[in-house]
Amino acid sequence: MSDLGIFIDESGDVGSNSEFYLITMILHDQASSIEQQEQKLCYELDLLDVHPEEAVHSGPIVRKEDEWKDVDLEKRRKVFFKMFSFMRLSPISYKTFSVRKRECADRFALRGRLANELGSFLRDNLAFFQGFESVIVYYDNGQALVTDLINTVLCAYLTNVDVRKIAPSEYRLSQTADMVCTLELMREKSENGAGMSKSELIFFESRRRLSKVFLKTLKGLEFPKS
Template structure:
């Protein structure tokens, strides 16, 4: 029985405030390709470097909040570098859907466009998805609109009997954390491209050239095109 895992994360709401850009990232993992050894090596590398094993959460990491509170920038940068190396080694692929809010009349219009885009994406790769007996979607239900879009698109294209929804605590799933990481990288790419990068992004990613060399190009090798 062939199974595909789909880990979903979104970026676009911070502290109840709507951001300029809204992104949804889907990370795909064929469960026949084990990640156990890669995860073991990542956790071993953290221990050998004296780094804390904190489930990656990009926004708090970059701003020194939540589990990263009290850590200096150097330590948080080392944690980010270690996770990026791990993510680049994992046998996953991904797709990110990104939207600029002010180009839509309302968020409802934006989410309708997102639903259409996801359906078209799935239909364009239908043969790739049809080889799986089960498609398991992991999402923490952070946004009700995204949950509804996932149900509507995957069930419409692949059939309700194929799609399984799994409870997902991002702290427990490394591949869910990769979706979080990719969301932040794709958001940073948009902001660098429009010269809108923040001081925080420059601290963690450097200038645009460094960002593309150290983060964007490596993770984009996994982009489904």
């Protein structure tokens, strides 16, 4: 039996700075190599003057923030699409848990909602997870809520779990989880009337293009893949 890698990232916070809270799990059977896809991505990023060891953070690329604040739109789109192509061509699937925070009275209710959804997902797919010799969870310990869910809910349902603290720059699949969070947040905004920001609309050009080019393709990677 092979090992299952689970790469986790989140979008949002437990405070009032975001409307949605999302947690994404990238599922990768580690018997299926992604070396070829990683090499292709590193080569393409190098051509765009992006150092292969740099983490590609999707949100700042879209919103023109942080290290991307002085980078022109064309280059940001190219980098984003290269990362998206890497994700599309890799042997992975994903699951995102999304909560509209105004539906939860407080952070404890938010934690309970996410714990219930994660628990239900694990319970419904227990045979899949038990088909692996071990489950290796990769997370950067960015938020205490996610760390808590990993150490309680996930470890309660699955045996032989190895939880590893990582830096996102170490693993492309960690950056993939970040990209999925970014795109699934765009889906929530687009489908629930929350409204996309000006920078998001500029980057994706239109809701129609966002849906047709990115969200439709992404849906095909959702676990279980058809």
